[in-house]
Amino acid sequence: MDKNQATGLILMSILLVAYFWFFGSPTELPENADNTSQTTEVDSSYNKSTEIKSGENTSPVETVANDSLINEQLKSRYGVFAPAARGEEKNITVSTDVINLVFNAKGASIDNLELKDFKTFNQEPLILVNKEWEEKELLVNTVVGAVNINELYYELQNNPKTSLTEGDTVTYDFVADLGGGRKVIQSYTLSGNAYEVGYDVSLKGFQNELLGDQITLVWDKQMKLYEKDLESSRTKSTIKYYNSEDGVDDLGERSVDEETEELAIPINWVAYKQNFFTSALITDLPMRRAKLTTTGEGISDEFVKYGSIRTEIGLDEVKDNKASFKYYFGPNNYKILKKTAPDFEDNLNLGWFPISLVNKFVIINVFQFLEKYIANYGIIIIILVLLIKLALSPLSYKSYVSMAKTKVLKPQLDEIKEKHGGDMQKAQAEQMQLYQKVGVNPLSGCIPLLLQMPILFAMFYFFPSSIELRGQSFLWATDLSTYDSIASLPFDIPFYGDHVSLFTILMTASTLLITWSQGQVSSVQGPMKNVQYMMPIIFMFVLNSFPAALSFYYLIANLITFGQQTLIRRMIDEDKIKQILEENKKKNANKKTSKFQQRLQEAMKASEENKKSKNKK
Structure with missing residues (x-):
């Protein structure tokens, strides 16, 4: 080989190396499992x-x-x-009177949403939406598989205003232009003072490129902790949904285990419901089948529960631009929720029927009326108690008079028991005759109390759900929507907790005082008289971790009740009652037993005979 041939081979080798270096394919990406x-x-x-930046040594x-x-x-x-x-990720920040919101051009998504009028329990901004702890997908079936159109890059059209006040309504159109007349459009509509965000999605110009008849919406969310009491927040968080035929249902608030529901029915709205705040998707055109999941297992204390919503939207509706929705990101305020969607106010737990009716049509209306004129919520609670006690005072009076009559009759009732010894049937029959002759209904003292029970239990639901009390202080309580701890315990007491709530202690003491006061006119004797003192102690354990507003309400109610009883006791003359009962007894001496009492006596007789026959066996 001569010199020229050697030189030629070297040059050819250099050219081959350069060719494969510059034009060879890079290492292929490995195939993925999903x-x-x-x-x-x-x-x-x-x-x-x-x-790659300009100026770098790149071919x-x-x-x-x-x-x-x-x-x-x-x-x-x-x-x-x-x-x-x-494309390029671009953030667009929009501020209204009630929310701060950040759109991202990638996915045309809401990356962050802050409620301006609220803070977390530790006074940090209350972020209801954040891309770090939630994810949304819109999956469209194509020949290459399911495509998430929330991974596409969009352009915001028309440069709309980003600072909105009351009266403003602005639409933000995000468009992904695919060429050939095909476009994906996601639009959001915001108002200056609303927690609702209008949402439309449409696929324009598509012919046969899309498969199937639906788009799948996936909304996964870790529900953030916003309140001081983690356990209470966790047991009040769930996914709720509404169907026009079956109404509102949920996956179970109190459960922290995994709960899953597969729905074959269309739903009009679905919501991540927490104690005081809700994130929801609402539509007039029902979403199709859905799969919903919640769990509190294995989640950090920064969050209360994990949830997953998977539902379907009709593809034809999206193509025809009929897929109109709205999101709700806001507080669980009854006035606001009621205007948002059908039965949407059920995201506020106001109790079972008829307790919920008392809350919706009585308590909330009175509370909202007082809010207009009084800024201090402790004062509002006191006035609320006074109004309710005033309205129920006739029932309280009747109940107290009935107990006084029973106390006057007690010596005669004891004589009847001694007369018949262990024969309870004859004793009870003669006692019923005595009640009839003197004109006393032994149940009349219970009926007024039963009529007051719906209001008593209505408060049990109203105060823990009232967002108006959130962050409001009164006396030593810094937040009436949670417990008023005055001391932390170094250990946890079962059913009580690791703290001491002063309002609960005072409420318990006042309940014991009421129980003692009622015992002065009650005919109850023996072990039952001591048992009634156990209920206040039980309630002390139950209410220790409940909102301070509830314990404060019961405290004021007890003090007013004690005052009422003291006043009524002074108004009632037991000697006069005894005289009236004796006159009734003489007047009704020959009165026949009523049909109701006859049936009652027959039932008692049958019960006694049944008991005797069992003892013989």
Whole structure:
């Protein structure tokens, strides 16, 4: 080999090395097990290619080759949506009177949403939506598989205003132009003073590129802790949903285990409901089948529960631009919820029927009326107690008089028991005759108390659900919507907790005082008289972790009740009652037993005979 041949071979070797260096394919990406991981790899490749800066020692031919490979990867992953699979993330911040919101051009998504009028229990901004702890997907079926159109890059149209006040209504149109007349449009409509966010999605210009008859919406969310009491917050968080035929249902608030519901019925709204705040998706055109899941297992104390919503939207509706929705991101305020959607106020737990009716039509209306004129919620609670006690005073009076009559009759009732010894049937029959002759109904003292029970239990639901009390202080309580701890215990007492609530202690003491006062006119004797003192102690354990407003309400109610009883006792003359009863006894001496009492006596007789027959066996 001469010198020229050697030189030629060297030059050819250099050219071959250069060719494979500049024009050879880079290492192929490994195939992924699912679409999600594949998307991650594509995005990573894209970021590497776009981060190349001018001035770096990079060949234009190499960049073209990489871009060509990425385009092929995007096309195989996104199909007809590939032209919008590359772009730039841009944040658009919008501020209204009640929310601060951040849109992201990637996915046309809401990346962050803050409620301006509220703070967390530790006074941090209350963020109801954040991309770090929730994710939304809109999955469209295509020939290349399911494509999440929330991974596409959009352009905001028309540069709308980003600072809204009352009276303003602005629509933000995010468009992904795919070419060939095909577009994906996601639109949001905001008002200056509303917690509702209008939402429309449409696919325009598509012919046969899309498969199936639905779009799948996936909304996964870790529900953030906003209140001081983690346990209470966890047991008041769930997913609720509404169907026009069956009404409102949920996955079970109190359960922290995994709860799953697969629905074959269309739903009009679905919501992540927490104690004081709700995030929801609402539509007039029902969403199709749905799968809902919640769990509190294995989640950090930063969150109360994890939830997953998977539902379907009709594809034809999206193509025809009929898929109109609205989101609700806001407080569980009865006035606001009631105007948002059918039965949406049921995201506020006001108790079972008829307790919920008392709350909806009586307590809430009175409370809202007082709010207009009084700023201090402790004073509002005191006035609320006074109004309710005034309205119920006739029932309280009748109940107290009935107890006084029973006390006057007690010596005669004891004589009848001694007369018949152990024969309870004859004793009870003669006691009933005595009641009839003197004109006393032994149940009349219970009926007024039973009529007051719906209001008593209505408060049990109203105060823990009232967002108006959240963050409001009164006396030593810094927040009336949670317990008023005056001391933390170094240990946890079962059913009581690891803290001491002063309002609960005072409420218990006042209840014991009321029980003692009622015992002065009650005919109850023996062990039952001591048992009635156990109920206040039980309530002390139950209410220790309940809102301070509830214990304060019961405290004031007890003090007013004690005052009422003292006043009524002075008004009632037991000697006069005894005289009236004796006159009734003489007047009704020959009065026949009523049909009701005859039936009652027969029932008692049958019960006694049944008991005797069992003893013989």
